[in-house]
Amino acid sequence: MFRYIVRRLLLLPVVVLGVTFLLFFLTQRLSPEMRASLYVKDPRQMGALEEVIRQYGLRDNVFKQYGRWLGQVAKGDLGYSPSANMPVSQALKEYLPATVQLALVTMILVVFFGVWFGVFSAVHKDKWQDSLARVVSVGGFSLPIFVLGLLLLMLFYGKLGWFAPGGYSFQTDLIIHGPSFKTYTGFLLVDALLNGNMRVFGDVLSHLVLPAVTLCIGSFALMVRVMRSSMLEELNKEYVRTARAKGLSPRQVVYKHAGKNAIIPVITLASIQFIRLLGGTVIVETIFDYPGIGRFGVMAAQQLDIAGILGFSLMVAVLFVLGNLLSDILYTAVDPRIRLE
């Protein structure tokens, strides 16, 4: 168990260095002038380009520039992001909690309904309930996220006006940036509860609904399929026969005996999806104008905000490794064979 964690943590620098160097190398395809131009807004000051290039050493060898960037990162300085108009580290601090919040809510929905539907489907194998669950999951699987997102936005915002895009309403913006609202965690849902402000909580939650549902559908479909096949496999095993022969109720046989074994592959899938959500809710955050790091990453990429792109990728790489670590820990919690070896 301890060795597991250490091994994962040793992987962290390798992944982070690999990802960031690759990106850094790609940004070098842009000429130093292009990279410098972002910091010079006024066309009349074009002469200052050379000044910027010299100041930041943009003509230096790529390894030298990368080394310098790493040195700054080590000091906690990720540079300034022109696209977000603030230091990269501050931008991440601002946008990351919103994304984590969205990813968590999505995952809770996906795991809860996915597992439930998968079990339901497996227990009623080849009956109409199973067919229904399979049609729903294939349908969800085949629907592209951007199509679904736009459809939901049209229906629930355009037509019905139930849920608005964005992260929160204008009133909430005033409250949370007002003097009486204290920030504890950066997660608005949690902070709203800690402040005892149910209006903010409700508002933030209602803004989460559409992006979460959109993100849910594809992952949900996959989850149902994995849970179903895993459950079917377990239900055929001999220990299930033993459990039935002992006179246990069908509920105990299915949920306690088969379920606890069937959930193991689901944990892997869920953690992969969770990591993907953390780093890649780009499309959904853009569609719903949700203030998370995905949207930040897109803005940075569109505006050639190199510091922003690198900061975003660094974040995603770290989350990737930590997500895998989390899945390992969850694994050991369920499977004693791994825990005790």
Add this chain to the structure above:
Amino acid sequence: MKDPFVLQVNDLHIHFTADGHSVPVVRGLSYTLATGRVLAVVGESGSGKTVHALSLLGLLPPAAHVEKGEILYKGKNLLTMPENQLRTIRGRKISMIFQDPSASLNPVLTIGEQLIETLRAHRPLPPKEARKEAVQLLEQVGITQADKRLDEYPFQFSGGMCQRVMIAMALALSPDILIADEPTTALDVTIQAQIIQLIKQLQGKNGMAVIFITHNLALASQVADEVLVMYGGLCMEQAPVDELFNHPKHPYTRGLLASLVSVDAERPDRLPAIGGTPPVAGECGCGCPFAPRCSYAEAKCSHQLPPLLAQVNHRVRCWPEELP
């Protein structure tokens, strides 16, 4: 009048359905089992012995179903009993142990959890009491440091130890009948002897009836009071153990006995065996399924199934009346 038989199986037919075809795997099996007796069901793989055992508990795989027949436990037909009532019998009145003990235990639950849930499924027991009983049960099957081992997982137990746990679990509620489906096949020979010893000892103590399913005739002779030989889904011969071993009537039984290897006897150059291969279910036409391999077969044998004829307590299914 009290029924002397704890279990009565009457004309049991079990079919498998595959690709729309219904294939018989058990054909008209009948026997009775008295309290405290051990019946060995002997047969090759595919003879229907395990399927028949699963049907006793209503645990047939989805592809199989009982075509007709009766399974009477103390006079009540288990085949028509509703599922929730059947559940009160499973594990409590009739329990079962299986061939592969390591696969028969849930890998992610502790031994204790699996033992205790068996107890609590049938009796309202507070957790502490249940644990105490579980410790006693493990001790009873010869597992030392039982209290500590309750918190361990099946993968920390050897195969023989897992089978002991299975036995403890099966006997937890002092059932009337224990079905042992090849309980020692997956274990090595020294462990085999210990497990057989244990089953016999506990059987004597609890006075339960045992259905012992095996392909090993020698093993059957050690544990059983009575032996039932199955072939191609049919009962071929049934007799008390001494009678069967001293006066086997059916050519198949004789073949089986002839292929037993004795430690004391002179070693033959070739181990005796019955020529040919066992029939595939559904492919043995209307005659005796053993006819193609039988050296006494007559013309009649291959197209007409012999009836199971009884002489006192010895039943045999064979046409040729005068076997040498």
